[in-house]
Amino acid sequence: NGKPLFEDVQGDIQVSFEFFPPKTEKMEETLWESVKTLEPLGPRFVSVTYGAGGSTRARTHATVERIAKETRLAAAAHLTCVEASRAEIEEIARDYWAAGVRHIVALRGDAPEAGKAFQPHPDGYANAADLVAGLKAIAPFEISVAAYPECHPDSADKSADLDNLKRKIDAGADRAITQFFFSPECFFRFRDDAAAAGIAAEIVPGILPVSNVAQTRKFAGMCGASIPIWMDRLFEGLDNLPAARQLVAATVAAELCGQLYAGGVRHFHFYTLNRAELSYAICHLLGLRPAEFAA
Ligand code: FAD
Numbered sequence: 159n160g161k162p163l164f165e166d167v168q169g170d171i172q173v174s175f176e177f178f179p180p181k182t183e184k185m186e187e188t189l190w191e192s193v194k195t196l197e198p199l200g201p202r203f204v205s206v207t208y209g210a211g212g213s214t215r216a217r218t219h220a221t222v223e224r225i226a227k228e229t230r231l232a233a234a235a236h237l238t239c240v241e242a243s244r245a246e247i248e249e250i251a252r253d254y255w256a257a258g259v260r261h262i263v264a265l266r267g268d269a270p271e272a273g274k275a276f277q278p279h280p281d282g283y284a285n286a287a288d289l290v291a292g293l294k295a296i297a298p299f300e301i302s303v304a305a306y307p308e309c310h311p312d313s314a315d316k317s318a319d320l321d322n323l324k325r326k327i328d329a330g331a332d333r334a335i336t337q338f339f340f341s342p343e344c345f346f347r348f349r350d351d352a353a354a355a356g357i358a359a360e361i362v363p364g365i366l367p368v369s370n371v372a373q374t375r376k377f378a379g380m381c382g383a384s385i386p387i388w389m390d391r392l393f394e395g396l397d398n399l400p401a402a403r404q405l406v407a408a409t410v411a412a413e414l415c416g417q418l419y420a421g422g423v424r425h426f427h428f429y430t431l432n433r434a435e436l437s438y439a440i441c442h443l444l445g446l447r448p449a450e451f452a453a
Contacts, residue, residue, distance in 0.1 A: 163412075163413065163416035163417070163420070164412075164416055164443050164444070164445075166420070167416075167419060167443070167444050167445035168445055169444070169445030169446055169447060170424060170445070171419070171424050171425065171426060171441070171444050171445065171446055172201075172202050172424060172425045172426075173199060173201050173202065173425070173426050173427070173428065173437075173441055173446065174201050174202050174203045174204060174205065174234075174335075174362070174425070174426075174427045174428070175196050175201050175204045175205075175427075175428050175430050175437060176204070176205045176206075176207065176364075176427060176428065176429050176430060177189055177192070177193070177204060177205070177206050177207070177221070177430055177432050178206070178207045178209075178214075178431070178432060179206055179207070179209070179214045179217035179218045179220070179221045180217070180221070180432070181217075185432070188432055188433070189221070189432045191434070192430060192432055192433055192434035193225065193229065193231070194229075195434035195438060196430070196434050196437065196438060197229055197230070197231055198448035198449060198450070199438070199441055199446055199447075199448060200448075200449055201231065202232065202425070203231070203232040203233065203234045203261055204225060204231050204232070204233060204234070205233070205234035205235070205236060205261075205263050205302075206218050206221045206222045206225070206233065206234070206235055206236060207236045208235070208236040208237055208238050208265070208267070210240065210267065210268060210270055213270075215250070218235060218236065219235070219250075219253065219254075222234075222235045222254070222257075222259055223257050223259075226257060226258050226259055232260070232261060233259055233261070234259070234261035234262065234263055234300075234302065235254055235259055235261070235262055235263070236262075236263040236265060237250060237251070237262050237263070237264055237265065237289070237293075238265045238266060238267025238289075239265075239266050239267055239278060239279070239282050239283040239284070239285070239286070239288075239289050240266075240267035240268070240269070240270065240276070240279075241270065241279055241282075242279055242282055242283075243279055243280075243281035243282050244281055244282060244283065244292060245281070246282075247282070247283065247289070247292060247293075248292075248296055251293055251296045251297065251299070252296065252297070255296070255297045255299070260299060260300055261299060261300040261301070261302070262293055262299045262300075262301055262302075263301075263302045263303070263304075263335070264286055264289045264290045264293055264301050264302070264303055264326075264331065265286050265289070265303070265304055266283075266285045266286040266289070268380075272380065275312075276312070285322075286303055286304065286326055287322065287325040287326045287328075287329045288329075290303060290326055290329040290330050290331050291329040291330065293330075294329070294330040300332050301330060301331045301332055302331065302332065302333050302334070302335050302362075303323070303326040303327070303331040303333075303334050303335070304334065304335060304336075304337065305323050305334035305335065305336045305337070305348070305352070305361055306319055306336065306337050306381075306382060307336050307337065307339045307344045307345050307347075307348035308337070308339060308344060308382050308383055308384060309382055310322075310381075310382055311380075311381070311382040316351065317355075320351060320352060320355040320357070321355070323352065323355075323357060324355055324356060324357050327357055327358075327359045331359065332359060332360075333359050333360040333361070333362055334352075334357075334359060334360070334361045334362065335362045335364050335427045336348070336361065336362065336363050336364045336427075337364055337381055337382070337383055338364050338365065338366035338378075338383055338429060339363070339364075339383055340383075340384075340385065340386055340389065340410075340414065341386070342414060342417040342418050342421060345363050345418060345421075345423075346421055348361070349361055360425065362425045362426070362427045363418055363423060363426060363427065364427045364428075364429060365411060365414065365415060365426055365427065365428050365429065365437075365440070366411075366429040366431075367407050367408065367410075367411035367428070367429075367436035367437060367440065368389065368407055368410065368411070369403050369404055369406075369407035369436065370403075371385065371389060371390055371393045389410065392406055392410065393406060404435070404436065407436055408436055408439050408440065411436060411440050412439070412440050412443045415440050415443070415444055416443070416444070419444055426440075426441075426444070428440070428441075
């Protein structure tokens, strides 16, 4: 309707930020700077991913604990079923509970070798729905699960995928966070289909601010997300112009979030890739201010 996209933002949004556990001291520094930059925005929670095959178990734990200890943020730990027995999962979950962590992002995970089908551990959980039920039996965790607006590659079709999401919610999950996507219509359709399938839990869009299309394409190929052709065109010729690339990235992600906001979305989950700038800028455009500046 020709109206500026951000004219009506009220700052009435909630956000959460996702990080991955750092591998080196330098990466740890970057992560920590990002956490400190984003903290004043008062996210509902920040989450820390769990590497393929449980490879980051110790690093995920250390990062989550450090956030819980050194910030006022609510920290959520991602946890997968990959190569873990139920007893191992129980030990990890109890350690988190003892460390004051009350929120788990419960996932099935993928086979450690790319392209191979997921095989449950013989004494482990078969999928995320089973993991949710197992965690709930251990302690009253808040639980988030994954959702796929463009369908998970292992699902026969969209309705099987929604049935699976419903099983996860029925097992006790509090909300679903989506895989990244680039079309607001795709999210709105998924939200409507989920409601029609009887899923009442909140569905939070996962926002990936893209500044490297080639890397995103590689990742998207593995998880069933599609990259629109226009996005390649937008980033054409910017390989050696990082500042321009950041501006384009912020514009694309802000436009997506503005349209989601106009469609009623009030909670956004950001895949930060451990960098604060893009996520911070988008939150700002959506009207969010650090507590000291809030009205
Ligand atoms: P599930 O929901 O268990 O199932 C995946 C698919 O398999 C479903 O779509 C379903 O249709 C099918 N399926 C499952 N059970 C059955 C059944 N009984 N019968 C028939 N079909 C079934 N991965 C990591 O390794 N670490 C992370 O930290 C991580 N964080 C993530 C965070 C978010 C927000 C998202 C969206 C994904 C994340 N992932 C992570 C990726 C995730 O592990 C993969 O997408 C994985 O392939 C599926 O995990 P899931 O929890 O969605 O699985």
